[in-house]
Amino acid sequence: MVASVIDPKHANTIVRHLSQVAPLEGFHHVRRVQKKFLEGGLRICKYAATSKEEWEEQCKLWPTSYHPPTNNIDGITGFNEEDSRFVFNSMQVAVELAKSGHSWL
DSSP states (O other), X not given: OOOOOOOGGGHHHHHHHHHHHSOOTTOTXXXXXXXXXXXXXXXXXXXXXXXXXXXXXXXXXXXXOOOOOTTOOTTOOSOOHHHHHHHHHHHHHHHHXXXXXXXXX
């Protein structure tokens, strides 16, 4: 979709304003500005990528943003089993203290 050819110095301000007055629901992953003029139609992905591989394929059609899923911590490295148990137990204590309304200090 091409709305207008604009001065690049004003692109950020225009995109921010458009996001407020006419948000593109479901297309937050699509970058809205491209520096070249495209003749004819173009294709963009309807859904955000769920993996880096999908994202790389999507970028062949149109530049998109990739944000890895935040609910999957399998990719986090650097903790051994003992460290993981300590972090888990510390978080359990923090949650219980928060629920009880008591302060540790």
